[in-house]
Amino acid sequence: MKKLSVKIIVASFLIFAVTTIIPRITFMMFKDLPAQDIVQSDIFLLAMALTAILSLTLFMLAMKYMIINRVRTISYATKQIAQGNFDLQVSVKGKDEISSLSADFNQMVHELKANEYLNKEFVRNFSHEFKTPMSAIKGYAELISQGNLSKEEVYEYSNIIAVEASRLSNLSKNMLQISILDSTSIVKIDQEFNVSEQIRSVIQMMQLMWEKKNIELNIDIEEIQMVSNKELTYEIWKNLIDNAIKYTPENEKIDISLKCENKNIIFEITNYGISIPQSDQEHIYDLFYVVEKSRLKSSSGIGLSITKRIVDKLNGKIYIESGNESKTTFKVVLPKTLITS
Template sequence: MRTLRSPASKLSLFLLLSINLFLIILVILTVFGIASAALIRFGWVPANFYERPVVGPLFFACVVSLFIGFSTLIMIDSVLIKPMHRMIDAVNELAKGNFGTRIRLAKGSHSLEINEFARSYNKAAEELGSVELLRKDFINNFSHEFKTPIISIKGFAELLQDPELPQAERDEYLEIMISESDRLARLAANILELSKIDSQKIGSGMTVFSVSEQVRRAILMAESKGAAKSLAFELEIDEVAVLGNPDLLKHAWVNILDNAIKFSPDGGTLAISVRRTEQSAQIRIRDEGPGMDETTLRHVFDQFYQGDTSHASEGNGLGMALVKKVLTLHGARIDIDSAPGEGTTVTVTLAEAEATLGKNEAL
């Protein structure tokens, strides 16, 4: 962390305060002199009052005044001016992108407002530092995910230039190139979707619709992928409506189902339920896959994070990040229950339409 030092220009405010204090004393003395002259002129004070020996008391008064003045200036410099310059330096460092800068003030030696500003600044700098770290991680991960399929496509394209390459290998390489191209397309689509959700406002596109019907359609869309792995679907769907953006929520169900199918073993069972609970809709999807350990569970919603570090399974680590953003936008809760070798259960809880409408009317 950078230790802040006040610049040489810090004297400007100190001198300004000194001049102001001098002018205030000068005005007070002038007013006092005029008042004294008026009192003598009107006879309210004896004319020989000031002929008495008062040099000692006046000198003492001047010394005390100077001491009080300088003490006041030193206190103002310590309590106000120096902290202000530390804050100015800190803000300048923040503007340069140095998010590790902090304002350090001794407790109790400054006003409440300055201490509060320092706390607010430190909190803002910490948040900005976290955002910057996430941004760098995002760029690094995106670059890796984007570069890998491009290198793969380039490598197989160079192999295809060989005129003596057997047709079987040629077809295999073309299939891999098509697969990698699809991977790039999915990555670009997910990035665009995340960007769209980040700028989305919950008030736009809101309508009451049947979440039960939407989940059924998501299952139909995923049926071909399930059939390829001979999965059995166990369905338990109540009729329940919610207030939300159907286009956004559709992405949530599709991504959760895709994950469940991707990690399910061949011939496994996928249990899907939609139930009405107390003023809410509960959507639950359970698979019989390998499950997740505690580390994977902690990072499951991080962008580009993949529990399968070998990247043997299809995906780019954006699906669950997209799901989390969509559900957060709707004020919904998502819980994941999983353990190695025990499969994974994803539970989403959405407010029922009647409960949501009733709450909005009450507001």
């Protein structure tokens, strides 16, 4: 039985016990008269009326104290929240259902307040990420439009404009992808494909990037036929491999492995030469969060955030291991709704 129901029942019994005093007093006053005469008397009818009024009044007061006032307080607080006041907290009294509702309400307000801060932080970060390439494009376009540059300068500045335009395009695509992921509750997991071949395709696509930095790739990939969402898994491998190449110094190495284990597929990628502090690991999947911003200006801090969202949508897990050693490992575990070859 619910705690609030118990309170109501107990209050009803107490009210019943209190209000029966009036009829008892009436019978005591006229104890010498026959019971039938007492019941038919006007005084008895008046006593019954007083008993009913007192019972109803006490019951209404009890309901007002136990339920109505508390619900009214939550209703008022809800209206305040709707107006943007996130500093409000509802008093939690007792341990019944309304107390739980009040506690949940306070938790909701706390989360909304945190989200309000995150939304403001998001706007600031997105504005910065958007403004930087736009400023570069505008600045170099104005220099070119003046018409007093050499061919070499025009070529150089045009390349910079192209790079920044590409960066802006990628930012827009990534933000659109995040919006789609956040608004999609269920993703289709019905495509059968060779995930091993998919990963090798990503590695080949990024060949110029890792060859330019003279990075050694150690690849250990099992042949696996997987049933999942082909487009989303491709984004996982692309983001993680791209991230590893970006953060790996020249002449270092990257280890990439894929295997099946306990009805799961396990993808691991380790890049050497740099580790991620524990303080940064806690925020590594936050949108626009970049480790060592001064060292890596080309990163927008979106790739890992997208990767985490995709892994969650596919009912998987992603882990990071980076300690005192100069290396960082990302591990993705996806459920084996798949077929191994």
